Amino acid sequence: MTAVKEKTFKQVKSVKDDKFTIDKIERYCLIIQIGDRDLQVCIIDTKQNRTLLLEDYILNATDSEEEKSEQLQSLFETHHLLMVGFWKEVLICFKSEKFALVPLSYFSKENARALLKMNCSVEKTDSVGYYKVNSNDSVNIFTYNRSVLKWLRSVYVNSKIKVTHQSGMLVNSLLKNEPYLEGATVSIYIDRFYMHIGVTEADKLLFFNSFVIHKFEEYSKYIALVLNEFKLDKNNCNLKVWGHIKHNSSHFKALKNKFPSLSIGNRTTRLNFGYKFDEIPEHQYFDVYGNYFNL
The missing domain is CATH 3.30.420.250 (Protein of unknown function DUF3822, N-terminal domain)
Known part of the structure; x- marks a missing residue:
């Protein structure tokens, strides 16, 4: 057989x-x-x-x-x-x-x-x-x-x-995502088992890191850490999310409740x-x- x-x-x-x-x-x-x-x-x-x-x-x-x-x-x-x-x-x-993302001049x-x-x-x-x-x-x-x-x-x-x-x-x-918003933008990408967070201002990258996620509470924890690092108000800042999360899901609603300025990101216009x-x-x-x- x-x-x-x-x-x-x-x-x-x-x-x-x-x-x-x-x-x-x-x-x-x-x-x-x-x-x-x-x-x-x-x-x-x-x-x-x-x-x-x-x-x-x-x-x-x-x-x-x-x-x-x-x-x-x-x-x-x-x-x-x-x-x-x-x-x-x-x-x-x-x-x-x-x-690691390394400045070209150091590489x-x-x-x-x-x-x-x-x-x-x-x-x-x-x-x-x-x-x-x-x-x-x-x-x-x-x-x-x-x-x-x-x-x-x-x-x-x-x-x-x-x-x-x-x-x-x-x-x-993130850097090719025109039109650019005024001020810093915090961009979240929710992947399977990971979350990536980037902070940009116009076409400049200020921060990027990835976090392993074991439980839902960790999403809020890491987002809050980044907002605090850049002294951004969770109620009134440019905060967008992409990836494996549905707009009408309980997870998105829970994050929106903690971070009122959170919105769904757009597809690249390029x-x-x-x-x-x-x-x-x-x-x-x-x-x-x-x-x-x-x-």
Whole structure:
């Protein structure tokens, strides 16, 4: 009897624009964002600045780099597009919890690991990458899954590949999010198991950090800490939220009760979206779209 192979992923969102055509793939950018327990896929037409596809997957939990690579191989092999190798550009974005945003003037390739160790614990076995964040003069240093990246490079040998990190892509989205509000803006991105908070003023980044969330009360705790640090009034400041939270949910209402000025964030105006994307709330996948600004 042949053993049935366990399925290691589940699709939770899929939207495809009618304008997508395989005949124009050479002008499309493929974005693959990889987290511990999830994966997002996005395709953007770089000539029309139009988002053509967005998919979201939940992955089985694993601490093994090799098993994560096998998970992705299983998903890709059943997908109608991901094994195609002639994209204009492929952006591979990791969502690892170990990262640092360093001013460009302080960065050197030789000191990348040392700079990252100033911000978090880095093991000798950790693979460390870096790249220039396009929206400001900073370098994003981060850890990544070596097995996954090696396999993806073997798939996309005919495409230009860039490797990024979720934190830098959120910074891109925040700093490219016109029109700018007057004064400082506190931007919250609620991810699965994490919360990211950025503070910006016009096109300048003042603060960015990520917090592991174990219970709901921690959202309010960390938001209050950031507001206090910048001496901002919770009743009368620019406070926006994006990510995995629904506008009519009990969680949003609870946060709104604690922070009356809180509002739902908007989708980036730099990209075009067809009517098919109306089914996706505008405040979701803000991080994924940020990869477009690192082309």
